[in-house]
Amino acid sequence: MKTKKRILAIALIGLMGISTGCSQADSGQSANLSVGSTTTLPVDQYPAADIYFAADIDPMTRDRVRITVATAEEMWGPVPNLEIWVTGLDTATALTLRDEFCAIRVETKTESSDCEFKADKNVYEFSKFALESQKAAKSTEEFGPIAYFRRFSTSGGYIVLPYPNGLATQWPVPAELDQITIFHEYLHAVQGRVRNIAKPKLTKEDVSMTGWMLEAYAMLLKSEQDEPRWLSEGLAVFLSEYYVPRLRLEGKLDRASDRGKVDPKEVPLLWDFMMDKWHEIQDFKKEDPTLTLENSVDSTFARAPYIFGAWAIQYLKQEKGMDVFLNEFYPSIRELGWEEAFRKTFGRSVEQFYREFNIFLDRSHDEIINFLVAEGLKELAK
Numbered sequence: 001m002k003t004k005k006r007i008l009a010i011a012l013i014g015l016m017g018i019s020t021g022c023s024q025a026d027s028g029q030s031a032n033l034s035v036g037s038t039t040t041l042p043v044d045q046y047p048a049a050d051i052y053f054a055a056d057i058d059p060m061t062r063d064r065v066r067i068t069v070a071t072a073e074e075m076w077g078p079v080p081n082l083e084i085w086v087t088g089l090d091t092a093t094a095l096t097l098r099d100e101f102c103a104i105r106v107e108t109k110t111e112s113s114d115c116e117f118k119a120d121k122n123v124y125e126f127s128k129f130a131l132e133s134q135k136a137a138k139s140t141e142e143f144g145p146i147a148y149f150r151r152f153s154t155s156g157g158y159i160v161l162p163y164p165n166g167l168a169t170q171w172p173v174p175a176e177l178d179q180i181t182i183f184h185e186y187l188h189a190v191q192g193r194v195r196n197i198a199k200p201k202l203t204k205e206d207v208s209m210t211g212w213m214l215e216a217y218a219m220l221l222k223s224e225q226d227e228p229r230w231l232s233e234g235l236a237v238f239l240s241e242y243y244v245p246r247l248r249l250e251g252k253l254d255r256a257s258d259r260g261k262v263d264p265k266e267v268p269l270l271w272d273f274m275m276d277k278w279h280e281i282q283d284f285k286k287e288d289p290t291l292t293l294e295n296s297v298d299s300t301f302a303r304a305p306y307i308f309g310a311w312a313i314q315y316l317k318q319e320k321g322m323d324v325f326l327n328e329f330y331p332s333i334r335e336l337g338w339e340e341a342f343r344k345t346f347g348r349s350v351e352q353f354y355r356e357f358n359i360f361l362d363r364s365h366d367e368i369i370n371f372l373v374a375e376g377l378k379e380l381a382k
């Protein structure tokens with residue numbers, strides 16, 4: 001309990017505006033190693049997902065990715081038919097990885113536009129990832145490519161991860177960012193599993209399409225039943241920001257790969273993170289006063305649905321906790337559609353919730369701090 005109080009004290013200090021963010025250490029050197037697929041992990045610590053690494057990723061980094069994925073699986077359960085593709089820094093190995101990826105796509109009838117040459121950018125997706133990761137390895141100004149999850153029209157799907165500069169100890173920013181990215185994308189795969197939307201029935205006309213076009217079309221049909229992006233992204237943001245710092249504290253996620261001066265050991269980053277996002281929402285609203293949770297998905301601010309969504313989750317979780325999303329809400333979508341599933345889970349219509357949430361977001365800075373503190377105290381009392 002003592003430590004918990006201390007954590008709360010540090011969190012409160014953080015909320016009052018004393019920065020606890022990461023410091024910028026010197027830029028890491030990137031080395032292009034070519035290594036075999038060795039590992040030091042015992043087989044029973046391997047995740048269930050199939051992870052494919054580019055040949056230039058060293059065994060230590062691979063193991064840190066595997067541990068992160070295995071921890072996410074422990075948290076939310078495995079996802080059948082999930083593949084994870086991790087590109088490196090070298091474009092030649094990225095292309096070899098792409099060949100392997102595309103062979104599996106043909107074999108399993110889950111073709112993907114990621115196999116196509118992107119004529120507009122004169123590159124393949126995987127080699128683009130390697131090129132952008134090279135830049136991120138050299139500068140704190142470059143964030144590198146953005147990881148993503150694509151589902152299959154049947155079940156499962158694949159995640160493409162850029163070179164994990166943090167976990168490879170090659171980036172001045174802590175490995176935590178890579179761990180949060182992996183948790184975030186993994187959560188999207190979990191959403192797909194619990195939503196459990198059936199493979200769409202295609203008409204004769206639809207089937208005249210072939211290859212990745214047909215697969216993309218089937219996925220598009222499937223996505224018509226999805227909840228809005230503020231909800232799917234908000235939940236992925238919130239849960240990864242919530243769990244990763246805690247799992248690091250518990251020693252379940254690696255901290256040895258961290259660089260820089262800040263030891264995030266006792267700082268619950270979620271508090272800072274949510275306050276930071278609240279400020280970002282205020283900035284967005286200054287530029288566009290009509291911006292709301294509901295229309296954030298169409299906003300010109302690409303980050304709006306993520307940030308509004310994370311706050312919507314923070315707000316909704318106060319009544320039934322955060323397990324309710326994956327345990328009750330998502331499993332009801334297939335049968336009820338997302339809006340009815342929302343009503344059944346949260347006891348009001350989506351429209352009612354939008355109105356209520358708009359009023360909540362108009363609260364003052366101090367009221368928001370008090371809200372977060374009250375929510376934090378509830379967590380500690382558990």
Ligand SMILES: [Zn+2]
Nearest residue numbers: 184188233236
């Ligand atoms: Zn996402």
